[in-house]
Amino acid sequence: ETGVTQSPTHLIKTRGQQVTLRCSSQSGHNTVSWYQQALGQGPQFIFQYYREEENGRGNFPPRFSGLQFPNYSSELNVNALELDDSALYLCASSYQGAGGELFFGEGSRLTVL
Amino acid sequence: GIQVEQSPPDLILQEGANSTLRCNFSDSVNNLQWFHQNPWGQLINLFYIPSGTKQNGRLSATTVATERYSLLYISSSQTTDSGVYFCAVWAGNQFYFGTGTSLTVIP
Numbered sequence: 001e002t003g004v005t006q007s008p009t010h011l012i013k014t015r016g017q018q019v020t021l022r023c024s025s026q027s028g029h030n031t032v033s034w035y036q037q038a039l040g041q042g043p044q045f046i047f048q049y050y051r052e053e054e055n056g057r058g059n060f061p062p063r064f065s066g067l068q069f070p071n072y073s074s075e076l077n078v079n080a081l082e083l084d085d086s087a088l089y090l091c092a093s094s095y096q097g098a099g100g101e102l103f104f105g106e107g108s109r110l111t112v113l
Numbered sequence: 114g115i116q117v118e119q120s121p122p123d124l125i126l127q128e129g130a131n132s133t134l135r136c137n138f139s140d141s142v143n144n145l146q147w148f149h150q151n152p153w154g155q156l157i158n159l160f161y162i163p164s165g166t167k168q169n170g171r172l173s174a175t176t177v178a179t180e181r182y183s184l185l186y187i188s189s190s191q192t193t194d195s196g197v198y199f200c201a202v203w204a205g206n207q208f209y210f211g212t213g214t215s216l217t218v219i220p
Contacts, residue, residue, distance in 0.1 A: 033208070035210075037154075041213075042117075042210035042211055042212055042213050043156070043199070043210045044210070045207040048206070048207065056205075056206035056207050058207060098203070098206065099143050099144040099203035099208075100144075101144075101146065101158070101161040102156075102158070102201070102208065103158060104155060104156040104157075104158075106153065107154045109154070
């Protein structure tokens, strides 16, 4: 059984740039959710995709967008990067669309200079 | 949104000691999970426990959904238990994470 994998693990961008983070869900899972974790805080929900459609969104601006592909892998895109976007971005997959047990990847650590 | 508070925020234990971590939530929830975040940032599943009690080795958890809290028990702590422990609750259409408990186990 393949776990959740994320790429890249670390990246550095400058303010105003755009970034794409990728996530492969655990085999058999059809739901992917993304979280932002700032230093010293708990993860904050960004959005969730279930069978290629967004079915939940947290309090994040539209410059945070995403996709889910037919194989249930997912991308998180952030446009017009700001310094406060520096954080650990975590992807989780689950089997059902609502409230299923989450399995997390190792995360992508983004630094915005 | 729902408020999720964890206590204590920080905990230092001698190896071999026992501890209880608490997670309080402000409204009814459908599911609850406990995680251990390792030093590299990965969240490791401990328990998926919307209600009742579960045990896994030295760890056990109890959720009393009607009273809006969950407890994580760690017995005979080891240095590898160090890290941050989070609870997360499902309400509405998302998981809400608690503020975390940072545990340090000293040899």
